[in-house]
Amino acid sequence: MRSLSAVPVLLICLAGLGCQNVECGPNTIEKDGVCTAQTDPPGTQCGPGTYYDASSGRCLNNLVGDGGGICGANTVIVINDAGVPVCVGTGGTGTDCNQPINCPQPTEANSLSICGRIYDLEDSTPLDDGNPANGEPYRDVVLRVYDPLAFATDPIHAPIVKTGAPDSCGRFAITNIPISMLGSGFVAVTTDDAGGTDNLVLTGIADVASAGATLTGRRAWVFRRSTDMLWSNQAGLMGMTFGTRGVYIPIFVSGTPIPPFTGGGPTPGVQVASISTGGQREVQSANDYYFDDTSPLLRKALSQTRPATGANGTALFINASLNNYSGVGAEPAGTCWQKTLAASPMTAAFVQERTASSGDCP
Numbered sequence: 001m002r003s004l005s006a007v008p009v010l011l012i013c014l015a016g017l018g019c020q021n022v023e024c025g026p027n028t029i030e031k032d033g034v035c036t037a038q039t040d041p042p043g044t045q046c047g048p049g050t051y052y053d054a055s056s057g058r059c060l061n062n063l064v065g066d067g068g069g070i071c072g073a074n075t076v077i078v079i080n081d082a083g084v085p086v087c088v089g090t091g092g093t094g095t096d097c098n099q100p101i102n103c104p105q106p107t108e109a110n111s112l113s114i115c116g117r118i119y120d121l122e123d124s125t126p127l128d129d130g131n132p133a134n135g136e137p138y139r140d141v142v143l144r145v146y147d148p149l150a151f152a153t154d155p156i157h158a159p160i161v162k163t164g165a166p167d168s169c170g171r172f173a174i175t176n177i178p179i180s181m182l183g184s185g186f187v188a189v190t191t192d193d194a195g196g197t198d199n200l201v202l203t204g205i206a207d208v209a210s211a212g213a214t215l216t217g218r219r220a221w222v223f224r225r226s227t228d229m230l231w232s233n234q235a236g237l238m239g240m241t242f243g244t245r246g247v248y249i250p251i252f253v254s255g256t257p258i259p260p261f262t263g264g265g266p267t268p269g270v271q272v273a274s275i276s277t278g279g280q281r282e283v284q285s286a287n288d289y290y291f292d293d294t295s296p297l298l299r300k301a302l303s304q305t306r307p308a309t310g311a312n313g314t315a316l317f318i319n320a321s322l323n324n325y326s327g328v329g330a331e332p333a334g335t336c337w338q339k340t341l342a343a344s345p346m347t348a349a350f351v352q353e354r355t356a357s358s359g360d361c362p
Helices: 006-014 148-153 225-235
Strands: 028-031 034-037 050-053 058-061 075-079 085-089 111-120 141-146 162-164 171-178 186-193 203-208 214-224 247-254 270-275 281-283 288-291 315-317 323-329 340-342 349-355
Touching (some): 111 141, 162 171, 171 186, 186 214, 203 214, 214 225, 214 349, 247 270, 247 323
Parallel strands (some): 203 349
């Protein structure tokens, strides 16, 4: 016969008046019906290499305390509501963007890394400054890697070797680019619209490619459709714009560097020249355009009459078949310019910073 003496006790327990049926193991205590680590003294119950976090009631790895290499530059570690450590950007007003992006060495055989920052062709300002309040334009840009000769010949159908995305400062780091897909011995990095918009002209730069190389401090450029329309209207182009017909954009730099340029400052008084089969520099005045801007970093006032580069050292050159190009003119007298391959790729732009070079004089 079942005893009725337990019934009052059961009723009392159901009323929540003090019955404790949870049995906790060593070094734990009951808390709201759950066994948790005993915290007096704190940390004594956490295993080696861990510590007790009072806010989450969990034992966490010691690495979590300061990130311990878990989080990248300009980020901090935060414990989320689930008790999981996550890396969160520090944000700010762009001061963190003054530092170059970390550029890892290639880890795969016969590959290279290329890193740098993206700038706006119209005013030479960085694509982004790390401040989320500015609309985060970096999200609208994608980077693609090509063999530059394939890009110059047919940018629409050229095989994409690799893709990348800029960070919130507009910086980029593209690693392990396979040399085997760069048959020309050069590498091209381009910028374009990241989504379904058409706000940018596909725009590339090029550099020498060699296995194991880590190319840092490179400047890629965004060429906005609005800038293309501005220049095309000022030039009086009929029909296709610079960007739709294809344009080669050399920027001649020499002397003291003017940031963001590192090879010198934009140089006035230079004319674009193609190199003939006999090695002579030939100016093609029917195809070149220059700027009247007085600032070395602005490209807003295209001229229909200027015969050579203005203060910004920049030219627009159309109908440029794949060939070696250089420049003539500039002060001081006798300044010579590199002879290198270039082109105006159909429906795209190719930007090339050209530096003075005594070794390339006739």
